[in-house]
Amino acid sequence: MVEELLKDIFVIKVPLPNNPLKDLNSYFIKGAKRNLLIDTGFNSKACYDALTSGLDKLKADMKNTDIFLTHLHSDHTGLSASIASDSTKIFIGETDGDILVNLFQPEYWNQVDEKYFSLGMSREELAENESINPASAFLPAKEKGYIGVKNGFEFDLGYYKLKCFETPGHTPGHMCLYNEEHKILFSGDHIIFDITPNITSWDFDKDYLGLYMDSLLKTKELGIQFTFSAHRKVMGDYHGRVDELICHHEDRLAEVEKVLKNAKGLTPYEVASQMTWSIRAKNWSEFPVTQKWFAVGEALSHLEHLRYKGLVNYELINGRYIYYIIR
Numbered sequence: 315m316v317e318e319l320l321k322d323i324f325v326i327k328v329p330l331p332n333n334p335l336k337d338l339n340s341y342f343i344k345g346a347k348r349n350l351l352i353d354t355g356f357n358s359k360a361c362y363d364a365l366t367s368g369l370d371k372l373k374a375d376m377k378n379t380d381i382f383l384t385h386l387h388s389d390h391t392g393l394s395a396s397i398a399s400d401s402t403k404i405f406i407g408e409t410d411g412d413i414l415v416n417l418f419q420p421e422y423w424n425q426v427d428e429k430y431f432s433l434g435m436s437r438e439e440l441a442e443n444e445s446i447n448p449a450s451a452f453l454p455a456k457e458k459g460y461i462g463v464k465n466g467f468e469f470d471l472g473y474y475k476l477k478c479f480e481t482p483g484h485t486p487g488h489m490c491l492y493n494e495e496h497k498i499l500f501s502g503d504h505i506i507f508d509i510t511p512n513i514t515s516w517d518f519d520k521d522y523l524g525l526y527m528d529s530l531l532k533t534k535e536l537g538i539q540f541t542f543s544a545h546r547k548v549m550g551d552y553h554g555r556v557d558e559l560i561c562h563h564e565d566r567l568a569e570v571e572k573v574l575k576n577a578k579g580l581t582p583y584e585v586a587s588q589m590t591w592s593i594r595a596k597n598w599s600e601f602p603v604t605q606k607w608f609a610v611g612e613a614l615s616h617l618e619h620l621r622y623k624g625l626v627n628y629e630l631i632n633g634r635y636i637y638y639i640i641r
């Protein structure tokens with residue numbers, strides 16, 4: 315499905331089968347000299363067919379089209395290499411670009427497995443997750459050649475000028491694109507209107523949930539009239555959604571604290587198993603393993619935020635992180 319949203323700005327709906335995100339909104343902006351495509355879909359046949367048929371409808375010539383990836387996740391980057399022409403430049407924020415090249419290395423995923431083991435997942439769950447996790451299964455066809463851009467980098471498309479606006483949180487270097495004149499924000503996964511963007515902790519060196527909430531407040535200061543999100547509903551009330559997302563995480567932080575208060579010490583996996591989730595499964599043991607993996611990451615980012623606030627701490631016991639309340 316293709317729809318014109320504003321002059322020369324089109325959305326192509328790319329379905330993500332069997333994924334709770336349901337679809338990706340890929341945006342095509344017709345430029346004076348070169349066009350820009352924002353985000354692409356998984357490197358899978360269903361996504362490829364939808365994206366290329368949308369581009370065909372728009373009579374988009376990839377020879378005159380560059381690609382911007384809001385962040386490193388494979389539902390955004392996956393098709394970038396397959397649809398690019400020899401003259402297509404593929405841009406991504408430099409922080410995420412540096413991580414993206416690591417995702418092609420098996421050692422990277424071994425380290426991720428070790429990390430999730432230390433967070434409480436079992437070897438059996440990790441083995442099952444490895445083959446089906448979309449984070450690793452639908453990567454782009456090409457490992458190199460991404461052009462890293464800095465905060466403030468500008469795409470001049472003629473009628474629209476789009477500035478890179480770094481919003482770390484969902485990923486370490488997530489970037490939105492902002493048009494000041496018409497007050498348009500392409501929000502990627504920074505703001506999604508009908509689901510909550512997943513926030514995980516990429517390492518223990520930073521408070522990623524804190525970074526995300528700071529990024530929400532930072533973008534709130536921009537004048538924004540149109541927000542074009544990367545999943546599900548294309549547009550919505552930006553400022554209202556920011557308030558909702560901040561409230562959501564404050565509620566979640568209170569829930570995590572409560573779970574920990576009732577125990578001596580818990581792994582992030584155990585904390586996640588006691589949190590409430592809006593997925594269609596009777597109980598934690600029936601969660602699909604990939605959803606458990608995302609839930610553990612989400613629990614971790616909340617635990618780490620509380621740790622950075624000095625409310626909780628962890629001990630490493632038998633290779634597992636055990637979080638506890640500082641009393």
Ligand SMILES: [Zn+2]
Pocket residue numbers: 385387484503
């Ligand atoms: Zn994402």
